[in-house]
Amino acid sequence: MEQTLLIRFGEISLKGKNRREFERKLLKNLKNVLGGIASNRVETAYGRMYVPIKDDVDTVIQRVRKVFGIVSVSVAAVTLQDLAQIKQAALEQLEGYADGGTFKVETKRPDKRFPMQSPEISKEVGAHLLDNTTGWSVDVHQPDVTVMVEVRREGVYVYTGKIPCNGGLPVGSTGRGVLLLSGGIDSPVAGWLGMKRGLEIVGLHFHSFPFTSERSKEKVIDLARIISAYGGRVKLHINHFTDIQKAIRQNCPEEFYVTIMRRMMFRIADRIAKEEGALALVTGENLGQVASQTLESMGVINEVTKIPVLRPLVTFDKQEIMDYARQIDTYETSILPYEDCCTLFMPKHPATRPKLGPVQKAESVLDIEALIQGSLEKSEVVIVKPD
Numbered sequence: 001m002e003q004t005l006l007i008r009f010g011e012i013s014l015k016g017k018n019r020r021e022f023e024r025k026l027l028k029n030l031k032n033v034l035g036g037i038a039s040n041r042v043e044t045a046y047g048r049m050y051v052p053i054k055d056d057v058d059t060v061i062q063r064v065r066k067v068f069g070i071v072s073v074s075v076a077a078v079t080l081q082d083l084a085q086i087k088q089a090a091l092e093q094l095e096g097y098a099d100g101g102t103f104k105v106e107t108k109r110p111d112k113r114f115p116m117q118s119p120e121i122s123k124e125v126g127a128h129l130l131d132n133t134t135g136w137s138v139d140v141h142q143p144d145v146t147v148m149v150e151v152r153r154e155g156v157y158v159y160t161g162k163i164p165c166n167g168g169l170p171v172g173s174t175g176r177g178v179l180l181l182s183g184g185i186d187s188p189v190a191g192w193l194g195m196k197r198g199l200e201i202v203g204l205h206f207h208s209f210p211f212t213s214e215r216s217k218e219k220v221i222d223l224a225r226i227i228s229a230y231g232g233r234v235k236l237h238i239n240h241f242t243d244i245q246k247a248i249r250q251n252c253p254e255e256f257y258v259t260i261m262r263r264m265m266f267r268i269a270d271r272i273a274k275e276e277g278a279l280a281l282v283t284g285e286n287l288g289q290v291a292s293q294t295l296e297s298m299g300v301i302n303e304v305t306k307i308p309v310l311r312p313l314v315t316f317d318k319q320e321i322m323d324y325a326r327q328i329d330t331y332e333t334s335i336l337p338y339e340d341c342c343t344l345f346m347p348k349h350p351a352t353r354p355k356l357g358p359v360q361k362a363e364s365v366l367d368i369e370a371l372i373q374g375s376l377e378k379s380e381v382v383i384v385k386p387d
């Protein structure tokens with residue numbers, strides 16, 4: 001019997017134009033994540049989406065269930081609006097369970113053209129199941145298995161069980177943000193949380209070759225690939241940050257290395273945001289976690305840009321962030337021991353509560369514009385897609 005992956009989506013509050021936009025983005029993202037599976041297409045009908053299943057059901061489920069905007073999925077048998085076919089489909093569903101137990105049949109009939117009413121359909125199908133199986137009995141209150149029958153205009157769907165998904169909004173439906181993506185644990189999680197609320201992420205990584213290795217760059221590309229599975233694809237800018245770090249080290253007081261370095265990062269992120277039409281920056285910063293993440297530091301660093309800076313992790317405990325990282329599969333990659341440009345340039349005694357005036361004075365010896373231009377000219381862009 002023909003099978004399809006039935007996709008439920010949508011935040012309840014979405015209506016009219018917003019809903020259409022939501023669906024358009026979701027469809028695009030689904031097509032992107034299923035791109036590698038040639039046999040699959042995505043169909044839409046009456047507020048649902050379907051992916052007809054050939055022989056790769058597990059791969060399709062694994063890919064689809066990650067995509068933001070989807071609430072749950074079910075593997076359903078598809079039949080015509082014909083009671084005999086519905087009964088047969090329900091029987092096959094129940095036979096999929098090795099042992100017997102209790103069941104109930106629940107019917108929804110959005111398509112009122114079908115001549116029987118929902119309770120009548122459930123009763124007929126239930127009787128058919130009892131007559132043709134052994135070891136099964138009916139329990140309408142707490143059944144082991146609920147056989148769902150949905151009579152819809154586009155077909156009848158018969159299934160047992162829902163696989164919960166990530167919910168959220170489809171990536172791209174709330175705009176674009178530049179994610180400052182280090183190789184650490186936090187920023188991929190911050191990016192994922194931004195994507196969950198519909199942000200299309202443009203990644204920006206600051207790379208200091210040869211101080212940081214090619215492998216540290218590969219690690220960041222891998223992280224971008226992992227999070228791209230939640231929404232389609234991620235464009236990643238790899239900024240050549242070496243000369244900027246050298247200039248800071250040669251010309252600025254050690255206590256301000258980190259503050260000035262971060263101000264340079266934000267200036268570059270601001271440029272890339274404008275170039276990419278992004279309306280926010282996203283970082284993995286977390287209040288009080290390290291010296292550069294005090295409120296004073298954040299204020300001085302933030303001063304170089306007018307673009308809103310989203311810090312989805314600002315109030316999280318480290319343990320909560322690590323739990324998320326494990327859940328979204330970035331943890332194992334994040335802990336690979338390839339050095340990051342920030343750790344390499346970490347002074348012994350960084351200023352934890354910097355003041356704007358002294359920092360501006362300290363960085364005034366730099367030719368900021370030339371350094372930014374130089375780093376942008378040597379940068380590269382990689383388009384990262386899910387595996």
Ligand SMILES: Nc1ncnc2c1ncn2[C@@H]1O[C@H](COP(=O)(O)OP(=O)(O)OP(=O)(O)O)[C@@H](O)[C@H]1O
Nearest residue numbers: 180181182184185186187204205206283284285342
């Ligand atoms: N090399 C880098 N490239 C891009 N962004 C960076 C880089 N280093 C730091 N950032 C940004 O600054 C934030 C704070 O970095 P920091 O190293 O202080 O903290 P962290 O808690 O170790 O963060 P992470 O775990 O994300 O590396 C990061 O979450 C990230 O958004």
